[in-house]
Amino acid sequence: xxxxxxxxxxxxxxxxxxxxxxxAPNPANMCVACLRxxxxxxxxxxxxxxxxxxxxCERYLQPPATWMQCALESRELLTLCLKKLKASMTKVRLIxxxxxxxxxxxxxxxxKLTIQxxxxxxxxxxxxxxxxxxxxxxxxDDCHRIEAKDxxxxxxxxxxxxxxxxxxxxxxxMILKHKLHQNTLRIKETHDGIDFYYALKQHGQKMMDFLQxxxxxxxxxxxxxxxxxxxxxxxxxxxxxxxxIVPICKDNxxxxxxxxxxxxxxxxxxxxxxxxxxxIHLIDPRTLQIAEVDGNTYWRSPFHSLCxxxxxxxxxxxxxxxxxxxxxxAGAGMRSNKHVLAGVWVQKTSEMNTSQQYHCxxxxxxxxxxxxxxxxxxxxxxNVNDEFVNKMNPHHIPDVVLIKKRFDRNRRQRRRNWRxxxxxxxxxGMDTDDERQYQxxxxxxxxxxxxxxxxxxxxxxxxxxxxxxTDDDGAPRVSLVEMLEDLNISEDxxxxxGADMITTA
Numbered sequence: 221x222x223x224x225x226x227x228x229x230x231x232x233x234x235x236x237x238x239x240x241x242x243x244a245p246n247p248a249n250m251c252v253a254c255l256r257x258x259x260x261x262x263x264x265x266x267x268x269x270x271x272x273x274x275x276x277c278e279r280y281l282q283p284p285a286t287w288m289q290c291a292l293e294s295r296e297l298l299t300l301c302l303k304k305l306k307a308s309m310t311k312v313r314l315i316x317x318x319x320x321x322x323x324x325x326x327x328x329x330x331x332k333l334t335i336q337x338x339x340x341x342x343x344x345x346x347x348x349x350x351x352x353x354x355x356x357x358x359x360x361d362d363c364h365r366i367e368a369k370d371x372x373x374x375x376x377x378x379x380x381x382x383x384x385x386x387x388x389x390x391x392x393x394m395i396l397k398h399k400l401h402q403n404t405l406r407i408k409e410t411h412d413g414i415d416f417y418y419a420l421k422q423h424g425q426k427m428m429d430f431l432q433x434x435x436x437x438x439x440x441x442x443x444x445x446x447x448x449x450x451x452x453x454x455x456x457x458x459x460x461x462x463x464x465i466v467p468i469c470k471d472n473x474x475x476x477x478x479x480x481x482x483x484x485x486x487x488x489x490x491x492x493x494x495x496x497x498x499x500i501h502l503i504d505p506r507t508l509q510i511a512e513v514d515g516n517t518y519w520r521s522p523f524h525s526l527c528x529x530x531x532x533x534x535x536x537x538x539x540x541x542x543x544x545x546x547x548x549x550a551g552a553g554m555r556s557n558k559h560v561l562a563g564v565w566v567q568k569t570s571e572m573n574t575s576q577q578y579h580c581x582x583x584x585x586x587x588x589x590x591x592x593x594x595x596x597x598x599x600x601x602x603n604v605n606d607e608f609v610n611k612m613n614p615h616h617i618p619d620v621v622l623i624k625k626r627f628d629r630n631r632r633q634r635r636r637n638w639r640x641x642x643x644x645x646x647x648x649g650m651d652t653d654d655e656r657q658y659q660x661x662x663x664x665x666x667x668x669x670x671x672x673x674x675x676x677x678x679x680x681x682x683x684x685x686x687x688x689x690t691d692d693d694g695a696p697r698v699s700l701v702e703m704l705e706d707l708n709i710s711e712d713x714x715x716x717x718g719a720d721m722i723t724t725a
Contacts, residue, residue, distance in 0.1 A: 232245075233245075234249065236249070236250055236251040236254055237249045237250055237254075238250055238251070238254035239251060239253070239254055246343050247340065247343045248339065248340040248343040250340075250343075252345070255339065255340070255343070255345060256345070256347075258340075259339045259340065259345065261312055261335060261336075261337035261339070261345055261347050262312075262335070262347060262349050264308050264311075265305060265308045265309060265312075265335075265349075265351070266305070266308060266351070267349070267350075267351055267352065268351070268352045268353075268354060269301075269304050269305065269351060269352075269353050269354070270353070270354050270356050271300070271301070271304070271329065271353045271354065271355050271356065272355075272356055272357075272358040273355045273356065273357060273358070274287065274357075274358060274359055274360040274363055275357055275359075276359065276360070276363035276366075276367075277289075277360060277362065277363055279360060280297065280300055281358065281360070282300055282303065285361075287360045287362075288300060292324060292329075293319045297329070298317060298318075298319065298331065301329065301331050301351075301353055302314075302317060302331075304353070305333075305351065309335070311337065312335040312336065312337045313335060313336045313337065314333065314334075314335055315334040315335060315336055315346065316332075316333070316334040317331060317332070317333050317334070318331070318332050319331060319332075320332050320350060327354065327355040327356075328352055328353070328354060328355070329352070329353040329355065330350050330351070330352050330353070331350070331351050331353065332348065332349075332350050333348070333349060333350070333351060334346065334347075334348050335347060335349075361419075362419065366405050366406075371405075371419075372405050372406070372417040372418060372419060372458070373418065373419055373420055373421055373424075373457075373458060373459065374417075374418040374419075374420065374421045374423065374424030374425075374458070374459040374460075374461065375415055375416065375417050375418070375424065375458075375459075375460050375461070376415070376416040376418070376424050376427045376428055376431075376461045376463060377413065377415050377460065377461065377462050377463065378391070378413045378414050378415070378416070378431065378463045378465065379412055379413035379462070379463070379464050379465065380412065380413060380464070380465040380466075380467060381412060381464075381467045382467045382468075382469055382525070383528045383529070383530070384469045384528070384529050384657055384660075385654070385657050385658075385661075386469045386470050386471075386496070386657065386660065386661050386664065387435060387465055387469050387470075387496050388413075388414065389657075389658060389661040390435075390496070390497075390661070390671070390674075390675075391431075391434060391435055391465075392642070392643055393640060393641075393674070393675040393676070394434050394674060394675070395430075395643065396641050396642075396643060396676065397674070397675065397676050398430065400426070400427055400430055401416075401643050403418060403419070403420075403423040404416050404417060404418060404423075405417045405418060405419055406646070407643055407644065407645035407646065408645060408646045409645050409646060409647050414645065421457075421459045424459060424461050425461070427461070428441075428461045428463060431463050432463075432515075433498060434497075434498060435465050435466075435496065435497070435498065435515075436465070436466045436496070436498065436499055436500055436513070436514055436515030436518055437463050437464055437465045437466065437515055438463075438464055438515060438519050439461060439462065439463045439464075440461075440462045441459065441460070441461055441462075442459070442460050442462070443457045443458065443459045443460065444457065444458050444460070445457055446458055466496075466500060466515060466518050466519075467524065467525065468493050468496060468500055468518075468523075468524075468525060469493065469496060469525070470493055470494065470495055470496055470664060471492070471493065471529070471623045471624060472492070472493045472525040472526075472527070473490065473491075473492055473493075473525065473526045473527050473597050473599075473621050473623070474490075474491055474492075474493060474502070474523050474524070474525055474526060475489050475490055475491075475523060475524075475526055475606050475608040475609045475612070476489045476491060476502075476521075476523055476608070477489075477521045477523060477608055478608070478611075479521065480513075480517070480521040480523070484502075484511040484513075484553060485509060485511060485552050485553025485554075486552060486553075487502070487504050487507075487509050487511055487553065488504045488506050488507065488509075488616070489608060489609075489612060489616075490504075490505075490506075490599075490616075490617065490618060490621065491503060491504050491505075491511075492505055492583070492621065492623065493525075494510075495668065495670065495671060497671075497674070498514070499512040499513060499514045499515075500512065500513040500514075500518065503556055503559065503583055504583075505580075505581055505582050505583045505618075505621060505622070506561075506581045506618070507546065507548070507552070507555070507561070508555045508556045508559050508561050508583055509552060509553050509554065509555055509556075510553070510554055510555065510556045511553055511554075523608065524606065526597065526599075526604050526606060526609065527597045527602070529657075529660070531597065531602070532595045532596065532597060532623060533568060533570070533595070533596060533597070533598055534568070534569045534570070534593055534594075534595060534626065535566035535567060535568055535569065535578075535593070535594050535595070535596050535620065535622070536566065536567055536568075536569055536572075536591065536592070536593055536594075537564060537565075537566055537588050537589065537590055537591060537592045537593075537594060538565045538566060538567050538577055538590070539564070539565040539590070540562050540563070540564045540565075540585070540588055540589065540590065541562060541563045541564075542560060542561070542562045542585050543561040543562055543563055543581065543585075546561060556583065558586075559583040559584070559585070559586060560583075560584075560585030560586040561581060561582075561583060561585055562581070562582055562584070562585025562588065563579065563580075563581055564579070564580055564581075564582050564585075564588065564622065565577050565578070565579050566578050566579075566580070566594065566596070566620060566622070568598075569593070578598075578600065578619045578620045579619070580596075580618050580619060580620045580621065580622065581618070582621075582622040584622055584624070584625060587625045588622075588625060592625060592626075593625070593626040594622050594623075594624070594625050594626060595622070595623050595624055595625075595626055596620050596621055596622040596623055597620070597621045597623065598619070598620055599617055599618060599619060599620065599621060600619040600620065624667075627663075629659065629663075632663065632666070633659070636662065636666075636680075636683075637679065637680050637683040638677050638678065638679060638680055639677075639678055639679075639680040640662070640675070640676075640677065640678070641676070641678065665677075
């Protein structure tokens with residue numbers, strides 16, 4: 221028994237009503253060529269469009285006022301180009317879009333589009349065409365303000381009435397770490413501070429809030445009317461944020477007000493500032509008692525530094541004895557575990573031909589040995605003009621206050637194979653004293669681990685290691701790994717600057 225299969229049905233062709241070409245049946249009964257002569261689905265879609273590009277920041281304008289960073293032949297750039305045609309393509313259906321290669325310097329971007337549209341009697345016509353985007357140069361508002369240099373809406377004036385810039389160097393590194401300098405139009409350095417100019421008031425307010433959380437300070441805000449449109453009630457203001465940092469720096473000798481010293485745990489009024497971060501860190505060299513004073517407390521009970529770094533004198537340690545089991549008074553506060561209390565006999569290096577020696581208590585007992593050089597402040601032979609010192613009992617005023625041990629600066633600079641970043645700013649001039657203060661700040665970073673945790677440190681590519689194991693003066697050479705171990709720092713290949721970045725462990 222055999223089964224007969226039905227013949228497969230095949231669709232027949234018809235003749236085009238215009239040219240008579242055999243075609244598959246369609247609702248228009250026309251071939252594609254004849255259909256295109258009657259209907260153009262790309263009608264109304266511009267074939268050449270302008271795109272605005274800023275040469276300074278390399279961004280494209282997305283109307284009405286947004287500037288976008290787009291790479292050539294990227295998805296973002298294709299989206300921007302299609303948005304230019306969105307209003308004219310409401311009656312067609314977009315099927316595909318892609319770039320056509322052009323010379324990068326030709327200032328032309330070509331996009332190939334595939335669209336569909338329903339035409340005569342429900343027939344769907346598909347067409348491919350190219351739209352050319354002409355790049356025209358136009359400076360964006362941000363770059364225009366930068367070039368103008370005077371077109372700013374807010375300025376943050378940071379001031380500190382001190383002769384040393386250690387706090388400013390620390391503040392600069394904190395700003396770089398948190399990238400708060402990116403929105404600035406201009407950074408200008410003055411003799412007693414630094415000014416930050418911004419295009420928006422919000423950026424200036426953000427900077428002021430950051431400063432209040434980073435350093436002990438007080439602030440004041442003011443604004444000045446520039447113009448006023450009476451028809452639209454639009455006001456144009458320039459805002460000024462004034463920030464004053466407490467005039468206390470690291471290694472300053474201070475005399476606390478009696479009430480403040482009592483509230484901090486009956487500390488001695490003569491203290492040493494060990495660090496300035498968001499608070500002022502104080503240590504009593506007689507008892508190792510430590511305390512922190514925030515900005516609000518300082519401005520309620522202000523005190524000043526008794527000496528400047530230039531007034532520090534060099535002493536040599538003649539004898540040292542560690543003080544153990546010292547009794548604490550009633551209501552005493554916390555004591556430092558990083559320092560060792562010691563009684564020291566010292567003599568000025570400028571008076572080695574005399575037998576005049578001074579005895580004092582110091583918090584540097586863990587660092588000093590016989591014959592070491594140390595910097596200190598001679599209170600016994602100094603004319604100190606301070607209201608709180610003048611009211612103190614002379615028996616409670618120490619003769620000498622030791623600040624820090626002195627090392628060979630030249631040797632430390634040769635061993636230093638790391639660096640810090642600096643902000644690009646307008647300087648009035650950098651003298652030798654500024655360079656000395658900056659070197660002091662770098663030495664403080666090497667000595668203070670807590671200070672390094674808030675700062676990004678980078679390898680110095682200019683310090684090329686050599687195979688020799690000794691320096692020019694015969695001292696053993698320290699490699700980068702050993703230097704990082706001494707600083708308790710480790711390399712981080714995932715940092716903001718790639719493998720060149722070094723962060724605290």
